[in-house]
Every structure is written in structure tokens, then in C-alpha cells.
Amino acid sequence: MTTTAIRTPPAGPARRRRGRRGRTAIAVLLLLAIVIVIGGLTLTADAPSRPETAPVVRGSVVVQAHAEGSVVSRVATAAAFPVDGVIAGVDVTVGAAVRTGDVLATLDDTAVRPRVAAAEAALTADQRARDAAARAPVPDPVTLARLDAAISADRATLAEAQRVLDGGVLRAAQDGTVTVVRAQVGDRVTSASPPAVEIADLTGLVVRVGVEPAQVADVVVGRTAFVTTGGPRLRGQVVDVAPVPGPDGRYAVAISAPLPDTARIGVPAEASIVLARREGVLVVPPRALRPAPTPGTATVQVVRGQGTAGSVVRTVEVGLVGDDAVEVLDGLDVGEEVVVDGAGVPATEE
Incomplete structure (x- = not known):
């Protein structure tokens, strides 16, 4: 049997030209796309951003x-012992309701009560002696003077002993609720110790x-x-x-x-x-103001009218300065636009 080989004919010149034209068109399209993207980015970078502005309006200014x-x-009151001693009893707990005068805590008065009794006895004896000396047919002035001095000393001693005794009883100074109790039985306190009990309404x-x-x-x-x-x-x-x-x-x-x-x-x-x-005054945002050398004044950038680019710098008189608004006393009118963020905004002196 005879085998016949089939050969593919070589591509002709016309087909090769069509292939080259297709590749050229794709390359041109890619180049155009790159140019458009780069141009767009360049235009975006070069285009100035629109400044933030705010209208001049009538409103309120609040300073806080x-x-x-x-x-x-x-x-609220904080009760502390005015004298030194050892706590013998605590009569309240946190959360307890108390009335004025209620006992909150007490100190050990074992050593104080005998001092009070001794002072009372000494005062009584000296007063009797003084009364007897005064009833004499001819009272001795020296004796009377000595007894008067003794009576004064007795009274001072008794007052001090009584103060210590009374100071050992801590009482509520107001109606309310016990919020803090620092006192504990057996604690030693002084007049400089922190408050033992705190009360609040x-x-x-x-x-x-x-x-x-x-x-x-x-x-x-x-x-x-x-x-x-x-x-x-x-x-x-x-x-x-x-x-x-x-x-x-x-x-x-x-x-x-x-x-x-x-x-x-x-x-x-x-x-x-x-x-x-202040109500009903001309106001602008605080960020629209720039410092000025004259006290009570500031500068603002006022947007030019329609059809004119940029802004003009104007000096204005300011009044009350609040957190969110500033009062303008002179230099602006309702409806004008001021630049809040003036970065990159061309401005000229008015």
C-alpha cells in the first residue's frame, strides 16, 4: 500500500501582516490606558481641594x-473623737440610719470617771470651807482669797475631766445614713486620728x-x-x-x-x-479665626463672590468666645462665607 504525506502550506504574507497589525493595536490600547491613568492621577494631584467653609449666621454663643x-x-459629716483613749464600744454599722445625737461609739472611761468624781468632791469641800469662812464674825480676807483661788482651780479641773469624759462618747451631728465606720473595739485613738464614723444624707x-x-x-x-x-x-x-x-x-x-x-x-x-x-448674635466657628495683633480682634478669610476665585483676609472685632461659636461684633455680615480650613486657599488683603 502506498502512503501519501499531507503538507501544510506555509503562511502567506497577508496572514503575517494581519498578525502584526493585531499585536500593534493591543500595544497601542495598553499605552493609551496607561497614559489615561497617569494623566488622571496627575490631574487629581494638581487639582486644588475645595476649602471647608461656613456661613456667617445669627445664633447663640455659650461659654462653659x-x-x-x-x-x-x-x-455629710465626719465624726472623730476629740480626746485620746481606747475604743470600748461601736454602736453603728455601715448602712445604719441615725438621728442627731445618737451614740456612734464610746471610749473606755475607767480612768476618767474617778477624775471627775475627785474634782467634784474637791470643789464641794472648798465651797463649804469658803462659806464657813465667810460666816465668821470677822472674815479673814486672806483666807477668803485663798479659798476663792482654790475654788477656781477646782472648777477648771472638773471642766477638763468632764470634757474628757464627754469626748469619749461620739454622737451623730446630723440625721442620715452611716457610710463609713473605721472604729473597732480595742483601737487606740487620739484627737488627730481619722474620723471614726461618717454620715451622709x-x-x-x-x-x-x-x-x-x-x-x-x-x-x-x-x-x-x-x-x-x-x-x-x-x-x-x-x-x-x-x-x-x-x-x-x-x-x-x-x-x-x-x-x-x-x-x-x-x-x-x-x-x-x-x-x-448670648443669643441672636453674629457667629462663626472658632476655627475660622486667626490671631490678630490688636486685642479683641481676629482675622478671617472671607470667600469672594461668585465667579471670583480665592478669598480676602479681613480683620473683625470679636466678642464672646465659646466652645462651638464665636461672636462677631463688627466686620462681617449675615450670609458671607468664611474659610474654616484655609490651607492652600489663596487669600489677599482686603
Whole structure:
């Protein structure tokens, strides 16, 4: 049998040209895509970003003092022994309700009572002797003077012994709830020891914060304040301002507000006390202002009118400066636009 080989004819010139044209077209398209991408990035980088602006409007300006503190009792006392001694009894526990005058704790008076009895006896004897000397037909002035001096000394001795005896009984100075008990039977205390018992009125909780000396002059009783103990913001008012600063240099300010039932003594709190407020005035954002050399003034960048690029720098007179807005007394009109972030914005002097 005879086998015949079939040969593929070589590609002709026309087919080779079509292949080269296809590859050339793909390369051109890729090159165009690269040029478009690079051009777009270049245009994006070169195009100036639109500045942040804000309109000049009429609104309110509020100046506030922000402070931190905690929930406390408006009326609280700390009872401490005024004399030295050993605690013989503790009559209350934390959470106990007490009334004014109730006994909280006592000291051992074993050594004090005999001193009181001896002083009373000495005073009685000297008074009788003095009465007898005065009844003599001719009273001796020297004797009377000596007995008078003895009676005065007896009274001083008795008063001191009685003070020590009375000081050994610790009593409640107010109605309230016992919040702290440090006293324990057998403890030795002195007049310099920490308070043995603390009492608070849990029905009158307030927020107490510390205000810096630079702001306390504007904090007066009756000022509006807003407080929070981790929940919603509550409206209240200042009810007390300490006359002297505390150890940290700040002034204690008490704020009354409708605190939630979950509020407890010691819970952290924050407060904003309104120091000044003005309504219906021209305002701009604080970030729109730039420092000026003249006190009470600032500069702003005012956006030019439609069809004109850039902004003009204008000096304005400012009034009340709040956290969120600044009062403009002169130099701007309602409806004008001011630049808030002036970075890269061309500006000229007006």
C-alpha cells in the first residue's frame, strides 16, 4: 500500500501582516490606558481641594467651664473623737440610719470617771470651807482669797475631766445614713486620728466638681449647669461654691440635678457650668479665626463672590468666645462665607 504525506502550506504574507497589525493595536490600547491613568492621577494631584467653609449666621454663643468630680451627699459629716483613749464600744454599722445625737461609739472611761468624781468632791469641800469662812464674825480676807483661788482651780479641773469624759462618747451631728465606720473595739485613738464614723444624707445627692481659679469668679450660686454620671446629660444648677480652694488648688462646686435612682456616692461625674450666654448674635466657628495683633480682634478669610476665585483676609472685632461659636461684633455680615480650613486657599488683603 502506498502512503501519501499531507503538507501544510506555509503562511502567506497577508496572514503575517494581519498578525502584526493585531499585536500593534493591543500595544497601542495598553499605552493609551496607561497614559489615561497617569494623566488622571496627575490631574487629581494638581487639582486644588475645595476649602471647608461656613456661613456667617445669627445664633447663640455659650461659654462653659468643664470640670470633673463625683456624686456626693450635699449634707455629710465626719465624726472623730476629740480626746485620746481606747475604743470600748461601736454602736453603728455601715448602712445604719441615725438621728442627731445618737451614740456612734464610746471610749473606755475607767480612768476618767474617778477624775471627775475627785474634782467634784474637791470643789464641794472648798465651797463649804469658803462659806464657813465667810460666816465668821470677822472674815479673814486672806483666807477668803485663798479659798476663792482654790475654788477656781477646782472648777477648771472638773471642766477638763468632764470634757474628757464627754469626748469619749461620739454622737451623730446630723440625721442620715452611716457610710463609713473605721472604729473597732480595742483601737487606740487620739484627737488627730481619722474620723471614726461618717454620715451622709442619701436623699440629697449632688455632683461636686473642682473648678480652676481662673474660672471660679464667674461661678455663682444659681448658674445653670449640665451634668452626667455616665448616662444622659442632665440640667441642674450650682447650689454651693467653696470660699477657698482645696488641696489641689481648685474650688469645690456643688451642682444639684435630677440624678437617676442608680446614682451612688463616689460615682464619677462630669459637669459643664454655663458662665455666659448670648443669643441672636453674629457667629462663626472658632476655627475660622486667626490671631490678630490688636486685642479683641481676629482675622478671617472671607470667600469672594461668585465667579471670583480665592478669598480676602479681613480683620473683625470679636466678642464672646465659646466652645462651638464665636461672636462677631463688627466686620462681617449675615450670609458671607468664611474659610474654616484655609490651607492652600489663596487669600489677599482686603
